[in-house]
Amino acid sequence: MxxxxxxxxxxxxxxxxxxxxxxxxxxxxxxxxxxxxxxxxxxxxxxxxxxxxxxxxxxxxxxxxxxxxxxxxxxxxxxxxxxxxxxxxxxxxxxxxxxxxxxxxxxxxxxxxxxxxxxxxxxxxxxxxxxxxxxxxxxxxxxxxxxxxxxxxxxxxxxxxxxxxxxxxxxxxxxxxxxxxxxxxxxxxxxxxRSSQQFRNICELVRNGRIGRLKKIITSIGPNNKEAPPKDWRPGPVPDWLDYDMWLGPAPWVPYHKSRCLYTFRFGLDYSGGQTTNLGAHWIDVAQWANGTDETGPIEVEDLGGVFPSDGLFTTATKVHFRARYANGVELIMKTDPNGPLRFEGTEGWIQLKQGELTSSPESVKDSTIGPDEIHLYKSKDHHRNLIDCIKTRGRTAAPVEVGHRSTSICHLGNIAMMLKRKLRWDPDNELFIDSEEANRMLSRSMRSPWRL
Ligand SMILES: NC(=O)c1ccc[n+]([C@@H]2O[C@H](COP(=O)([O-])OP(=O)(O)OC[C@H]3O[C@@H](n4cnc5c(N)ncnc54)[C@H](O)[C@@H]3O)[C@@H](O)[C@H]2O)c1
Structure with missing residues (x-):
């Protein structure tokens, strides 16, 4: 060749x-x-x-x-x-x-x-x-x-x-x-x-009905892991090793403070959705996989008591708690609970992963094997390798853009419901809120010139 x-x-x-x-x-x-x-x-x-x-x-x-x-x-x-x-x-x-x-x-x-x-x-x-x-x-x-x-x-x-x-x-x-x-x-x-055998196994157990019909998914995330700067923070000089204008890019121009950038950007709403999206994107992604809803989303999302700071440099939620409901009746909860589980509850049992330990009821569920004629989910052992293999075959990866978009979207929906402190109906086909123009305005943001999509 x-x-x-x-x-x-x-x-x-x-x-x-x-x-x-x-x-x-x-x-x-x-x-x-x-x-x-x-x-x-x-x-x-x-x-x-x-x-x-x-x-x-x-x-x-x-x-x-x-x-x-x-x-x-x-x-x-x-x-x-x-x-x-x-x-x-x-x-x-x-x-x-x-x-x-x-x-x-x-x-x-x-x-x-x-x-x-x-x-x-x-x-x-x-x-x-x-x-x-x-x-x-x-x-x-x-x-x-x-x-x-x-x-x-x-x-x-x-x-x-x-x-x-x-x-x-x-x-x-x-x-x-x-x-x-x-x-x-x-x-x-x-x-x-998506390239972990353990998570694939949990999702296959749920998808193959080992806990009966899936009813509820609980996802738990950690709190902010960095202290916010004092409320009377003052801007500082831009360091010579940083192109700050290019770091801000499409985000609004604001004076420099080192806690805006480098890792702690996660706690500023202009740059991130906070732990809701940072940690939540991982867990919701597994929830979507287990629920078989990879390319769609819920039909309703409701604030259950999310808390955002009233002032200061960090603006993302300090406490996350919301519920989403799917057309198939499954309820999905995300909450700040540092040692909380990823838990799936069904009509005939439950399975959960908590602090690395997999448990289930009935106990036999967690060790059950998936038969050759049952649902087998996409198998990838290494996420980076999987991309390279798919580049060569032009194949579909373990976590294609549609899947990443939908799991991240649910985190955004949760943030919007928590900010508006209400229940919102969502049309997952048209990706629009059904009953709130205020919420629909939060689906996009303007970008600072010259950046645009
Ligand atoms: N998959 C995971 O487990 C995982 C873990 C950590 C972080 N992340 C994700 O990785 C991303 C980065 O997070 P991080 O913790 O590495 O943050 P970080 O601040 O350590 O790194 C981000 C880097 O991007 C640079 N940058 C900013 N604007 C840029 C631009 N216009 N062009 C080029 N570089 C630019 C910053 O200077 C910085 O070095 C986030 O989206 C985060 O959610 C994923």
């Missing part, structure tokens, strides 16, 4: 002159054995956002023999001010584009005979990655307010891994789904539980 006949997605798209939606297959013979993959056959990747999780994702792609990380991008040049749970033991807690470039170049240098390697570009502006037609795929691990724009722009020529929660608003998610579908992009949402 010559290099030219090993059609890459970028070559395909160039040749297609605008006719973009055809799937194609790269023959496995083109890829060689693990460890001996010719550079010309590797999938060239760029990592956009290389903070805590982005560095983690980049390392996971680096470890794939048939991937070559050729570029990294971050609006932080290098900083040790991320101050979060990666701090201990992670590169001395230094993140940003230069530490990321060093990780990549050291990794390939260690694998090369000469012990030297230069060949990873480091950019401040993600458009430098998107405009390179030698890059096949991107990994987007920016804060949530910076998912939609790069994904929609990248979809026209690159395959994508994008972190959860997929979106900042439901309209963002819809735009991402539309772009990915339009261009036939292979897309993986960073909800890794």
């Amino acid at each position: 010559s290099r030219d006949s090993t059609i890459s997605r970028r070559a395909f798209l160039r040749g297609a002159a605008g006719v973009l939606a055809f799937p194609y297959v790269v023959p496995s013979s083109a890829l060689g054995k693990a460890g001996t993959v010719a550079p010309s056959s590797r999938i060239a990747m760029g990592s956009i956002g290389v903070g805590g999780m982005g560095t983690n994702n980049m390392r996971a792609f680096l470890a794939q023999d048939d991937v070559q990380v050729v570029a990294v991008c971050d609006v932080v040049k290098a900083s040790n001010e991320y101050g979060h749970w990666y701090k201990k033991g992670w590169q001395g807690a230094w993140f940003g584009r230069e530490p990321a470039r060093k990780i990549v170049e050291d990794y390939y240098a260690n694998k090369s005979q000469s012990g030297r390697y230069k060949g990873c570009d480091a950019y401040n502006d993600f458009r430098n990655i998107l405009s390179r037609d030698d890059i096949d795929a991107v990994c987007v691990t920016t804060p949530d307010h910076w998912h939609a724009v790069p994904v929609v722009m990248a979809a026209a020529g690159k395959d994508i891994y994008c972190e959860k929660p997929l979106s900042l608003t439901i309209a963002d998610g819809q735009a991402m789904v539309a772009a990915v579908q339009r261009y036939g992009t292979v897309f993986q949402t960073g909800t890794q539980r």
Whole structure:
């Protein structure tokens, strides 16, 4: 197989002159054995956002023999001010584009005979990655307010891994789904539980009726894990290692304070939906999988006592509690409960995962095996590997964009109901509230110029 006949997605798209939606297959013979993959056959990747999780994702792609990380991008040049749970033991807690470039170049240098390697570009502006037609795929691990724009722009020529929660608003998610579908992009949402045997097993037990007909799902999330700055906080000078205007991007312009950025962006509503979306996206994703509602949503959502701060720099919910109800009668609860369970209750029993321990009633349910003629859910053992495999086959990943969009949407619906302190009816087909224009206005937000979808 010559290099030219090993059609890459970028070559395909160039040749297609605008006719973009055809799937194609790269023959496995083109890829060689693990460890001996010719550079010309590797999938060239760029990592956009290389903070805590982005560095983690980049390392996971680096470890794939048939991937070559050729570029990294971050609006932080290098900083040790991320101050979060990666701090201990992670590169001395230094993140940003230069530490990321060093990780990549050291990794390939260690694998090369000469012990030297230069060949990873480091950019401040993600458009430098998107405009390179030698890059096949991107990994987007920016804060949530910076998912939609790069994904929609990248979809026209690159395959994508994008972190959860997929979106900042439901309209963002819809735009991402539309772009990915339009261009036939292979897309993986960073909800890794879709590649976990344990979660697949729980969902298969529920889907195959081991607890009878499913009635109720309880998802529990942790509280905010960082202290808010004092209420009389003052803006500070923008550090020289940060392009703050580019960090804010589509979000409103506000004076700099370090707690807005780097990890703690999660607690500002301009950048995130708080723990409702940050942690909730993982659990709701499992709930959707078990309920068999991956590409739809509930018909009702109701506040059960969510609490938002009245002032200060952190604006996301400090207590989450809402209920959603599906057309099939299943009730879904999300609440702040640090050691609470993921629990499925049915007409004939229950099964739950709490602090890593799986229990059930009847007890035999948790150890029950799924027979060959029963429902078997999508099997993936490794979330990053699954994307790469699907890029080659143009197959559907473990967590496609539609699935990521719908599970994140439920978190947004919960936030909207908690903010409005009421029950709202939702039309999952048209993705609109039925009885509240006020709530419908919260489905999208304007973006700061020049950014738009
Ligand atoms: N799947 C998981 O288990 C998991 C775990 C942690 C975080 N995440 C997700 O990863 C994303 C990032 O979270 P984090 O904890 O790594 O935050 P972080 O603050 O550590 O990293 C985000 C990085 O994006 C950079 N950035 C911001 N704007 C950018 C832009 N325009 N272009 C390029 N880079 C830009 C920031 O400078 C920062 O380095 C979030 O969406 C989060 O929900 C997922």
